Amino acid sequence: MASLCFHLLEQPEVEAAIRVGDVYALMVEWFHSQGQMDQAYNLIEKMQTRSIILSPCASRSHSSSDLGEDHLGRRALFYT
Numbered sequence: 200m201a202s203l204c205f206h207l208l209e210q211p212e213v214e215a216a217i218r219v220g221d222v223y224a225l226m227v228e229w230f231h232s233q234g235q236m237d238q239a240y241n242l243i244e245k246m247q248t249r250s251i252i253l254s255p256c257a258s259r260s261h262s263s264s265d266l267g268e269d270h271l272g273r274r275a276l277f278y279t
Contacts, residue, residue: 201226220251 204226207213223246230239246253 201229219249220246223251 204222207217207222208219210216213219223242227239227242227246230236230242243253
């Protein structure tokens with residue numbers, strides 16, 4: 200699933216066919232559910248690089264347990 204999503208995101212003019220933010224959100228959710236927090240955080244950083252607004256994807260009802268910390272001590276809100 201993740202490899203297909205990555206492939207989609209690499210396609211030229213992908214924004215004309217799909218909502219790229221939704222693909223990123225799906226992948227962040229997937230990697231988070233698999234315990235791969237570094238990968239999820241890297242995708243969040245890519246979303247920010249592409250100027251994708253994170254707030255529509257994240258629920259406002261997250262508890263502090265939804266905050267992940269990577270090996271560098273960076274904290275990020277993961278989707279649930």
